[in-house]
Amino acid sequence: MPNSFSIRPAVQTDTLALSRLVIQLYAAELPGALTGPIDGQEALFRFTLEANGENALKNRYVMCDENGNILATGMIQFSDEPTFERAPDGTVSSAFRLLGTPAALKLFLTVARSLIGVQKHEDMESALIHSVVVDQNLRRKGIGVQLMTHLEERIREHGVKKSRLQVLEDNISAVPFYQKLGYKQISKSPWWVSLLSWSSLGMEKNLA
Secondary structure, eight states, X not given: OOSSEEEEEOOGGGHHHHXXXXXXXXXXXXXXXXXXXXXXHXXXXXXXXXXXXXXXXXXXXXEEETTOOEEEEEEEEETTSOOOOSSOTTHHHHHHHHHOHHHHHHHHHHHHXXXXXXXXXXXXXXXXXXXXXXXXXXXXXXHHHHHHHHHHHHXXXXXXXXXXXXXXXXXXXXXXXXXXXXXXXXXXXOTTHHHHSOOXXXXXXXXX
């Protein structure tokens, strides 16, 4: 655990650091989905973040060390606010240009599969926590716990008493992590989803 750290709202100048964490998130959740030159991967996700404008940074938080380096990030989605568009206009053409045709096709096919059976968050009594990732070199040091605690506090301040998240059932590190934080399984993908995609779990925690 870093000797000194802080958590703050993400700002526009964080997009490069955030894009690097997004790449790590893909590697953890969908191994092998993201290929092609690393600088192209960073440029692609930086494009998607910047193309989203304020929606890419709204309710997104970053944890920094004493030197300002970003160690982790996470985002909250409230049901009464605009969603973050993961593939804004121009993403497809940018992917083919930055990653190359084989890598772009592989990425989009994998992402399309992962979206099968995903439910839209519409519960007004809960907020969705997503896009949580800790730098791969700093995991298992308590950073994720501190970040999740901060996100939950922001949800309480918003007047919402429950937090939810969705995690791949086969993510053997994330599922027990959230369970230790008090999240309970409330849903599971239908059986047929596992034939076409990856089964996921819906988890919820009472923050009252």
